[in-house]
Amino acid sequence: MGSVLGVFLRTKDPKERSIAIPAFISSFFGINEPSLYGVLIPRKKVMISSFLSAGIGGAIAGFSGSKLYAFGASGPLGLPCFINPKGIDFGFIGLCLSGIVAFLLALISSMFFGAKKDVKDIK
Numbered sequence: 001m002g003s004v005l006g007v008f009l010r011t012k013d014p015k016e017r018s019i020a021i022p023a024f025i026s027s028f029f030g031i032n033e034p035s036l037y038g039v040l041i042p043r044k045k046v047m048i049s050s051f052l053s054a055g056i057g058g059a060i061a062g063f064s065g066s067k068l069y070a071f072g073a074s075g076p077l078g079l080p081c082f083i084n085p086k087g088i089d090f091g092f093i094g095l096c097l098s099g100i101v102a103f104l105l106a107l108i109s110s111m112f113f114g115a116k117k118d119v120k121d122i123k
Contacts, residue, residue: 064094
């Protein structure tokens with residue numbers, strides 16, 4: 001989500017912006033394919049920085065002891081599935097912090113690398 005938002009804020013092309021808005025909204029609901037295929041794959045540097053940001057966020061979640069207690073929705077709407085039945089614990093707080101860190105790192109890195117596509121248009 002952070003990478004797509006960064007590309008949306010950075011690009012000036014109306015066609016690219018019209019792809020980024022629905023990709024951002026669908027990422028919120030846990031459907032990441034429009035973001036991956038429409039926004040990230042044409043921009044290799046942004047895609048790699050997004051993967052690195054997600055890895056850092058995942059490491060934070062893992063080190064904090066986050067656990068999935070129930071299956072449910074994907075994305076931010078699935079956060080309640082990580083709440084311990086005994087109450088909110090350090091694992092859930094670490095998971096929330098890891099999501100914020102990953103989002104911000106992806107946003108900042110995509111703003112830094114820009115919205116320029118790496119793929120040449122086929123004529």
